[in-house]
Amino acid sequence: MLRRARRFLEFPFLPEVVAILTAFLLGLLVLFFTGYPPLRAFSALFRGAFGSRNAFGQTLTQATPILFTSLSFLLSFRAGIFNIGIEGQLLMGAFVAALLGTMIRSLPLPLHLPLALLGGGLGGALWALIPALIKTYLGAHEVITTMMMSYIASYLTSYFVNYPFKAPGWVAQTNPVQPTALLPRILPPTQLSLAFPLALVFSVLVFYFLFRTYLGFQVRAVGLNPEVAENRGISVASRQILAFLLSGFVAGIGGAGEVLGVHGKFVDGFSPGYGWDGIAVSLVGRLHPLGCILASLLFGMLRAGGMTMARVTKVPLDLSLIIQALVILLIAAPRLIRIFILRKRGL
């Protein structure tokens, strides 16, 4: 009996499972005390997330951008960098992709689409390069600089689509992307596009990079103990810049995926904070690419289900955001605090 109890306690994902169950339970309580019918709301939430082909497509669609951004955060974090400007890198990537998608005409799809995607990635990478260089050469901490760059990107892209690149009409958005640059939809009528499988491919690539290549190994060494890495001849600055670039690249691809896969253009304010969610998702996913896949599915489900729930019951979308916040509070926050304390103590 005791043996069995102990084995249960050693189940590796116990903290996550307990936290998620607790979050849902607390969510139920919130519903109960605010006078909504808890069970009806929850069944709507689950139906909205998995209940049908379309619901499932919706969940995957919602999971896609946060899978990209969580991978982005993971890449920087593994190098000991705290890139919290992913939102900005995502926006810049999205905007470059939109530009390439709209401006270039008469290029065949096999060329145009990859070009637009790649442009998106490079846009994000370039935006990450600036804080990377500032950190290396001026020593300013990336938490400040990436955040500032993020605001700049947000206002800058907003300005672009409100003025110089605005499509005719009332809405602040660019012209539609050429059909040759659109990511094909894979589960019509949902918005699920090739961006999702692409995100899965990127998860595997990130895994491969970190755990199977020597550069990834060096990045991890730098992240865990820069002094030892330096002592073994690994250039800390260059590996951190590399991680920054890759992190920005992945975030940029994430943004491009939204433009080319979901909206078909750059719409002002299209991101409800995917970049910020990525940080939490990454931590819930234990800073591991495969964990990120699972965690982003969870968050995607909460978003997709929450929207359905808001539509069929009167429970606002905020409920699923509350659950999401609880998951973050119960898993990600303690983890982050632990990591910081250990770092402070130099362990």
Add this chain to the structure above:
Amino acid sequence: MAFALQVRGLTKSFPGVLANDHIDLDVEEGEIHGILGENGAGKSVLMSVIYGLYRPDEGKILVRGQEVAIGSPSQAIRCGIGMVHQNLTLVPQLRVFENIILGQEPRRGIFLERQKARRRIEELLHQTGLSIDLNARVRDLPIGLQQRVEILKMLYRGASILIFDEPTTVLTPQEVDQLITYLLALKKQGKTIIFISHKLREVFALCDRVTVLRRGKKVGTCAIKEATPESLAEMMVGRRVLFELPRGRKPAEEVVFSVEGVSTLPEKGKALREVSFRVHRYEILGIAGVEGNGQTELAETIVGLRRVRQGKLVLNGEDITYLSVKERIKRGLAHIPEDRHRRGAILDFTVMENLMLGFEDEPPLRRGLLTLHFPTLQEFASSLIREFEIATPGGDTLVRTLSGGNQQKVVLARELSHPVSVLLACQPTRGLDVAATEYLHRKLLELKNQGKAVVLISADLDEIRALSDRVLVLYEGRIIGELSPESDEYQFGLLMGGKSLAS
């Protein structure tokens, strides 16, 4: 005789490791009880269980005859048990006084009764004869004094059974002597002390009785009067240990590595001033000196982490002054850093990852443009684990969970896994048990007898004198003299204190 602390049948296992296997321990009231054993014998785990950091799988603990359940350090403190860890747990920004009362602030209502606390501490200082400035900030204190704060903190909490887990590995020889004096004074006041160390000299100076552990089991307890260094070493290791190794052949004429008039800037530490020396083939060159006289800076300069302002470094006839760390490694410069946790090994990497560190970007470990070749890696790691007898469940075990000696073996194995022309060994046996020390000394001599050059920087004069062919003394960033290892201790003392022999 009354027993202060008794342990019965205590067992503690970790996945794949039986760290403590039915251990019995009897510590008499008012004695200093030594715990000896090789690296990984289970000493720290045993102490951590007694202090409530780990829960035992089986067994019980009795304090003054009463069985107690110790589930956490605060319960241990309530039972009168205090522990000074190897890594100190003070808050560097706070003052000594604040650190001592932290967590046990006396208060009336919501107000701190600072005066009362202060009086109690001053009383304690008076009783124990310890002296320290209560207003100093902990971060400004040398490590020896920080340890003293830790001791006071324990006494302030009313501990009467004091556990010291390798308190001397972080201290300079002078600080060790002071600590020994204090511990004897504490004993005189009736405190019971458990003392862990690998240095038999300290054990003989302090302990009344010792208990020896080997591979998680208790070998026995004996009175120190009936023991000799040889007998204790044999109990620990299970075979005879040689304290004096044959030194081997004389150095050759050929210079392998030379430092020529090197000066550095005093950024973060002591500046080196016109340091010059040569190391020859078949030679171990010892660098002695009181710690903090430029040893760290000299090592960092040789490795390539510190910029040279003047002078040059020459390895095998090639000027390496401006080469990167990486280039120096490639040319056969190996390095055992003084602080293996800060510079040597990455604790959250596996044994294999630590072994490959610095070699990962070249064939055969790398295949193709970027990819690591795992079969080769595993083969590389397991052959090193075998050759250097690293005690680990496997290559994919985290280095954090290895004992200190085995962590050091991982570093050594990595550094010697590729062709070496000169090895820079800094405090290489700090924290190592007698067997691992003997092993490391053997390796250094083996290297020398293969025609390599070794620079040995150590605060342990016995070690320097036992191994070196020549000894230089470093003082205030300068080499102030050369001695032969046979010179007497008085001469070493003079030079290390900064008095050159000529004057």
